[in-house]
Amino acid sequence: EDKPVTEQLVDTLTTLSGGPHKGYRANHAKGVMVEGTFTPTAQAAGISSAPHFKSGSTPVLVRYSDATGVPNIPDANGNAFPKGIAIRFKLPNDEATDIVSISVNGFPAATPEDFLGLLNAVRDSANSTAKPSPVEQFVGSHPAALKFVTTPKPAPVSFATQPFFGVNAFKFTNAAGQSVYGRYQIIPGAGAQYLSKEAADKAAPDYLMEDIVTRVKGQGVQYKLVLQIADNGDVVNDATVLWPDTRKTVELGTLTLNRAVVDSKAAEKPLMFNPLLLPEGIAPSQDPILLARPAAYAVSYGRRLAN
Numbered sequence: 351e352d353k354p355v356t357e358q359l360v361d362t363l364t365t366l367s368g369g370p371h372k373g374y375r376a377n378h379a380k381g382v383m384v385e386g387t388f389t390p391t392a393q394a395a396g397i398s399s400a401p402h403f404k405s406g407s408t409p410v411l412v413r414y415s416d417a418t419g420v421p422n423i424p425d426a427n428g429n430a431f432p433k434g435i436a437i438r439f440k441l442p443n444d445e446a447t448d449i450v451s452i453s454v455n456g457f458p459a460a461t462p463e464d465f466l467g468l469l470n471a472v473r474d475s476a477n478s479t480a481k482p483s484p485v486e487q488f489v490g491s492h493p494a495a496l497k498f499v500t501t502p503k504p505a506p507v508s509f510a511t512q513p514f515f516g517v518n519a520f521k522f523t524n525a526a527g528q529s530v531y532g533r534y535q536i537i538p539g540a541g542a543q544y545l546s547k548e549a550a551d552k553a554a555p556d557y558l559m560e561d562i563v564t565r566v567k568g569q570g571v572q573y574k575l576v577l578q579i580a581d582n583g584d585v586v587n588d589a590t591v592l593w594p595d596t597r598k599t600v601e602l603g604t605l606t607l608n609r610a611v612v613d614s615k616a617a618e619k620p621l622m623f624n625p626l627l628l629p630e631g632i633a634p635s636q637d638p639i640l641l642a643r644p645a646a647y648a649v650s651y652g653r654r655l656a657n
């Protein structure tokens with residue numbers, strides 16, 4: 351193949367979803383958007399000089415999503431995991447920065463090439479009689495992929511009871527020029543709560559998308575934005591390598607979501623969240639998965655707008 355790996359990834363995601371599905375994202379196609387504010391803690395400015403970590407509140411736009419490019423996948427379907435949360439912080443002077451996270455802590459591949467290998471193996475298993483199947487062969491020789499696909503992904507009671515993880519590390523620098531590497535954790539104020547298998551089997555196809563709109567219009571929904579800080583020597587460029595739970599965490603602030611987005615479907619189409627849209631005070635790590643994401647998202651975005 352002469353195409354860039356990032357475009358091949360979008361092609362395979364499209365094939366896996368039975369697409370192209372006109373006007374939808376090639377992954378995380380089904381979603382809903384809500385709005386609110388982010389309020390930083392006093393410690394946040396000590397981590398990064400980014401504008402939203404100074405004092406005051408920042409307006410946020412949030413898109414929750416189900417995995418896959420299937421626009422009408424039932425929320426509790428086994429393929430609709432990991433769940434996604436994309437957060438746009440609307441900074442002063444028409445600037446913005448995004449956090450784009452998933453409901454699993456970790457990723458199945460350390461490189462875009464390996465991720466393509468996994469997705470192509472899933473694709474090729476559909477029409478294969480080989481034993482072991484292509485995907486069984488792939489996960490048999492790729493422990494991180496095996497770990498990711500076998501990690502339990504229970505259906506949450508609500509998006510408001512689902513923790514999310516940034517997975518890729520970033521470099522945070524404060525006003526004094528001191529830097530740390532960290533990974534985001536988005537911790538629900540309501541606590542992590544999941545449905546039983548029986549309840550998940552009976553859940554309505556759009557139960558999560560509908561529930562979150564009801565919640566934001568009612569009591570509102572809160573999360574703590576937390577940063578897990580790497581120790582010297584921790585691997586920061588590999589999304590398959592978790593850091594120990596004993597690593598220091600710093601609370602960066604609170605997300606309060608209290609408004610639905612009118613006509614969310616129309617509003618989400620011309621939007622592209624970008625994990626590398628970063629203000630001063632936050633820089634990418636050299637994680638090849640992180641660095642590949644904007645190119646892949648842009649291919650999906652371009653195709654979405656083209657039809």
Ligand code: HEM
Nearest residue numbers: 359375377378413434435436451452516517646647650651
């Ligand atoms: C090389 C690895 C990856 C590829 C190829 C990939 C591919 C994609 C694509 C094509 C989209 C649709 C973008 C659009 O049309 O706007 C997307 C969306 C998304 N991705 Fe990824 N992704 C990767 C890694 C990740 C990682 C590591 C995370 C989180 C830790 C993540 C979380 C999400 C979320 C939450 C969305 C939905 C964003 C929205 O609501 O608009 N992805 N991904």
